[in-house]
Amino acid sequence: MTWLFFGMLPLLAEASTTDTIAERARRIRAEHPDVAALVDGSEPRRNRAGHVYFPGGFGDSEHVQVLLLDAVLHSDKAIDVRVSMAHAVAEPQAWALIEKQAVALRVALLEGHKGTDDASVLIAAANDPSPDVSAAAVRLLGYSKAPPSADVSATLVTALSSQTGEVRRLAARSLGWRNDASAFDALVNLLTDQRPGVREAAVRALGRIDAKRASELETLRTLESDGHPGTVRAVKAVLNRAN
């Protein structure tokens, strides 16, 4: 089954389908009503950003995690509550499971792949038709501990041409964070992007990859007088680093 290649959590190894997760959850609810009460009875609160959260969290015991995932996938709770529960799912989920969910849940479940050493789910998600999902994927690729690879590079470089500015911005940032020298020329093209945040991210990425080479770019130097303060700030940082 393909999803097993994408780092499925061991505790759910037998849960190859959402039906299996539901069945396991039913069993846990029957055998461990106290655990079920903990998850099903948890009252969400609003964090300071106005988003739903669960103070104290849920913990990462196997039973709790199965019930959480079941609630995310199958419950009739409000979508923001399910999103919040998805954030509490401890282990990264397979793309085959994630891609069937609503956009907000896809974005939330991708967070489980933050900082992991398997980039395959994020690579798959980068091609998601939803810009929100794609943006989340390319952002999280910046955190990936996966070693440099042609697949990751190609995914991010392709995302530099996205029609969505936020995807371009985050792809540039991730390439910079990954110090991906192969993307230098592609990043140069973004120095004239119409979106200021993209220009800023491109400047930063180029500076991270090769500050001296970046500082010699006439296009980058002209951005010293850019109308966007973040871009100007980034250019100054690159020039300082190069010197």
Place this chain on the structure above:
Amino acid sequence: MRHSHFGCWMLLVGAAGAVGCDEKSEDDTARIEPTDPNPLTGTDTGTSDTGRDSAEPEPDDALVIELTVGSISPGNTDLAEFPGLAGVPNVDDDDENGQADWEQAGSAVGDNDYALATVLTHGRDIQLSLSGTGLRIYHGEALILGDGAGAEAVLSGIDEAGLRVEFEDFLDQGILAVNDPERGETIALALTASPLFFNHHLQSSEEVMAMRVAEFGYNNTPMMDGYRDALGDAFFTLRSGRYDYDVWVQDEFEFAYATAPDAHLDIIFDTHRDGQGWPGEGLDDFPEDQYEGPDWLITNWGPRNATSLDYGGNFEVSPPVTVDGVDYPYGRVYYGGYGSYTPMRATQNAVEGMQVQEPFMPDSTWLCVGHIDEFTTTIPDSSAPKGFRLVFADTHSAWELLDGLDPSMAIPRYSGGMWEGHNMDTISDMVSDAALRALNDEVQEILDEQKEVFVRELGLSEEDIIYMPSLFEEVAGCGSAVAALIPGMANLIVADVEGTPTAFIPDPFLRSDVNDQDSDPMIARVRELFPDSIGTVFLDDWSVYHMGLGEVHCGTNVKRRAANAWWEDSGHLISQEVTR
């Protein structure tokens, strides 16, 4: 023969007469008279014969206006100069009838929001002339000038007149010309209503409040206990369940005040946060439940379409500063925003309109919540050149400290998953995370730039700044916006513990033994950074606040004492709109 000091009086006013008696009246025969354009030239006013000598008055017989803060005479008019007689706007509801007292034109029982002046006439006829709007002047119980009356009146047949001046709104202004035609002398007394002042951290605290949480699996008991142990009765808490478990009491409202020598008005800027986003939700009713009543005004400005930038955590005030030669004795307001994403224009206009705490706007929009209190604050420091220090988040100093620690040191508070921790088991998980460093490098660039905004707008220098070790992370649900990774220690409150200003700071929990603050190198570092003149208490805000994208300051509010004589030190900041 001279009149009694407390005789009845009679007024001749522009449109209608007015009459009344002072206390200790010896004569109740005062009358309402029609307007006399020249009451001193023969018309019988009933009390026109004052029995005065026809000789020139002695110099010590001069017209005098006595204010609470001192006396004014034709040869000594300093206190008459703008802002002159200071009052507070009569916008509260002292008789609690649901109507602002100004609307009741002096009839509100218990109304105490007047500026007081006593005119010593020495029995001569004194002409009064009022210019300006939003003003009323009463003699005794009678309205004699201003809104609802005329612009001119005459004090006649009395030796002194106790006047009460009422203002309709903040910064309403006028001139009361007090003319003694017999001596050919006039005093032009400026009248000015107090602006609204917001509190800063150098004002001593009166009471501190936070919402109590005690739910299955989580609570904020350690933080409540920490407050109670330090502050005793000056701390009060309410059960958060009463307010939909909304704990963000800093965001809901800001304390403010208007003041004058004769009156004081406590004010709450009840932000448009409206609880958790809707009227009546969460803490929306907290200000009314706790404070509504006489001598309080609960107010806000503009429409209800608030964003997070309109919340109280994004609204702060610096201590007193001098910037480019301009003194701001009550500091400057600052709120975060950038471009078109700012606090609502109506609020900005209102604050700017108060003139005395000129606002400025650093950028806080790079934060998930977007509040200015997430990366900076001020603390009192009697040893500092300006009497305070700016506390400013700084990632360099955090990395410096972390890089010096044993990488294998466990940090159990960080090790839980979402809503519980940060998935970091050891210091190594933090310091070896290249993406986290890259992110914080970018954050630091923003911090550097924003620090320059504070330096410029508050007239600061490097010695005025304490760099608070801080790290930020991207958090679920906020895209690439950030929040505190290490509990944001700049998000502190200042309150007095037995007369000593004390900073209540989020516990950073950078230690293996969560119960032993003395073993925490970050706490030790912060104590080194902070001046000896301020106490420090580190509060456990982890589960309810830190994991909810807020910290100690976000979950607390502080009412402060207003030590303020703005009429003495802030006239230069207020434009004089009414002149003779």
